[in-house]
Amino acid sequence: MIGDEQLDATFSALAHPTRRAILVRLAQGSATVNELAEPFDATLPAISKHIRVLEAAGLVTRGKEAQFRPCALDTKPLEAVASWTDQYRFIWEARFDAMDRLLNGMKGTPNE
Amino acid sequence: MIGDEQLDATFSALAHPTRRAILVRLAQGSATVNELAEPFDATLPAISKHIRVLEAAGLVTRGKEAQFRPCALDTKPLEAVASWTDQYRFIWEARFDAMDRLLNGMKGTPNE
DNA sequence: TCATTATTAAACTAGTTGGTTAATTAATCA
């Protein structure tokens, strides 16, 4: 199970496009801070702070190799997000099913 | 498809426990602002502001009935979150599969 | 009309966020 505070940290980490872009990059494998910073206009300290936020949320783990501090993705908090959203899935699937019945002209509704 | 800004708004709306609790309540059906505020210690204006944030993210839609402004859940942004997290699913499923092979003593790995 | 109920607006505050530049730490390399 995942606590409220863990979800707070995860959602707020995911709320920034730069941080989401960093995660997309890390999905392809580990990278150093400089490598991660390269595609962005922001300064290195700014990226460093974003990485910290991701780390605090448990989305990124860090190693230590020579003068590099390689970052790696940890998907556990994303699994937690996925199972949180799953609690609403029945609602949008119900909506989808209703749409589907409508489009197919089959009324599987109570009054038939 | 969903833009970056839409995801920003959605994730940051979901980053607050009070707002997530409001959504849980709304999953059971529409409610007025006062009904939504009832379980919390916060003042009514505070809850009103939270609802606005949810509304701005498209997670809540509002009606107008007499002096009530009933809130209803809209799951579209949650679907967007679910499909965003899905792009990482292969990673955690790979991890799960590896764990599974390990526990079952079957080495389906390259060197065999 | 007047009082009540539901909700929002206004004004303010403390704390956080996201960014900057300049300085510092720490490891490698010549």
Next chain:
DNA sequence: TGATTAATTAACCAACTAGTTTAATAATGA
């Protein structure tokens, strides 16, 4: 050792967030 490279820390700032209290709006009901 000294220079270079990688990354963080410090100090600062503007904008935003989450909350408050008090006041206003708007519809209902006596």
